[in-house]
Amino acid sequence: MSAGDPEAIPSCQRVVECLPAWFEGALPSGEEGPMERHLVLCPPCGHLARTYRRVGDVARAAMEVRLPPAAAERLGRLLRARFAARPS
Amino acid sequence: MRDGFRAVLRKPGVELPSAVAPDQDLVTLAAAGDGVAFGELVARHQDRVYAVAMHLLRDAAEAEEVVQETFLAALEKLPGFRGDAAFTTWLHRVAANAALMRLRKRRRAPDTLAEEPMDELLPRFDAQGHLLADGPGHDWAKRADEQLADRQVRQAVEAAVQNLPEDYRIVFLLRDVEGLSSESMAELLGVSVAAVKSRLHRARLALRAKLGHYLE
Numbered sequence: 001m002s003a004g005d006p007e008a009i010p011s012c013q014r015v016v017e018c019l020p021a022w023f024e025g026a027l028p029s030g031e032e033g034p035m036e037r038h039l040v041l042c043p044p045c046g047h048l049a050r051t052y053r054r055v056g057d058v059a060r061a062a063m064e065v066r067l068p069p070a071a072a073e074r075l076g077r078l079l080r081a082r083f084a085a086r087p088s
Numbered sequence: 089m090r091d092g093f094r095a096v097l098r099k100p101g102v103e104l105p106s107a108v109a110p111d112q113d114l115v116t117l118a119a120a121g122d123g124v125a126f127g128e129l130v131a132r133h134q135d136r137v138y139a140v141a142m143h144l145l146r147d148a149a150e151a152e153e154v155v156q157e158t159f160l161a162a163l164e165k166l167p168g169f170r171g172d173a174a175f176t177t178w179l180h181r182v183a184a185n186a187a188l189m190r191l192r193k194r195r196r197a198p199d200t201l202a203e204e205p206m207d208e209l210l211p212r213f214d215a216q217g218h219l220l221a222d223g224p225g226h227d228w229a230k231r232a233d234e235q236l237a238d239r240q241v242r243q244a245v246e247a248a249v250q251n252l253p254e255d256y257r258i259v260f261l262l263r264d265v266e267g268l269s270s271e272s273m274a275e276l277l278g279v280s281v282a283a284v285k286s287r288l289h290r291a292r293l294a295l296r297a298k299l300g301h302y303l304e
Contacts, residue, residue: 011217056264
């Protein structure tokens with residue numbers, strides 16, 4: 001987390017930089033504790049981390065889309081024809 | 089569509105693939121000429137493939153063409169598909185690549201969608217590295233799911249994603265919405281994994297600030 005004392009609580013800026021690694025579980029084990037303490041002790045960073053983590057889920061849920069039935073039917077016709085024409 | 093495959097292409101005397109059969113079993117059957125197995129693979133993956141193309145291209149007709157190209161490529165590659173990558177991973181990469189090629193061609197034409205500046209959406213820090221207040225301070229993370237039942241909220245979230253600068257939009261969509269790995273994206277986009285991760289981080293930070301305006 002920092003070049004000096006590994007147990008020192010990192011700055012907000014450092015915590016924000018480390019969020020991707022934190023959520024991927026990719027932070028070195030010695031850096032997890034100070035990161036966690038910062039997130040508990042600093043409400044703005046705690047809030048930022050909670051919302052950061054949800055961005056992907058929210059976008060995925062909002063952007064759900066399915067192949068329209070007419071397009072699925074056209075795809076099926078195309079693939080059936082090509083599949084049947086394959087050399088056996 | 090599955091019924092069509094079943095009726096026309098079912099080989100006699102071969103057990104029907106189960107709806108829960110792993111993709112790899114279906115790939116093996118399809119490569120051996122089993123139309124039902126191939127139909128099952130298409131049915132399983134057509135919505136996700138369409139989503140990859142539609143999110144990147146924002147054009148239903150072009151997205152449909154990408155879906156057709158992707159499954160035709162799958163049909164052609166089936167005999168040589170060795171399962172060294174999961175079929176679904178391979179399929180999504182093919183779809184993403186086809187959509188990205190179309191996007192690159194399109195970039196030569198004037199962009200019709202205005203991109204929003206991103207820097208002002210990123211967190212700001214003082215000289216000591218302390219976080220300065222940014223955007224709406226309420227914690228929307230807890231109630232986001234129920235608010236997404238509102239169509240207008242969903243549309244606002246989608247617009248927020250789609251209005252990201254193009255390089256950030258593509259990385260966010262492929263990683264956080266479609267689930268491609270950073271390594272796959274780096275290869276597809278011709279950039280380093282570090283560049284992918286950096287863009288993704290900035291895109292998430294900008295979006296979380298914007299979503300605070302739509303989610304209570």
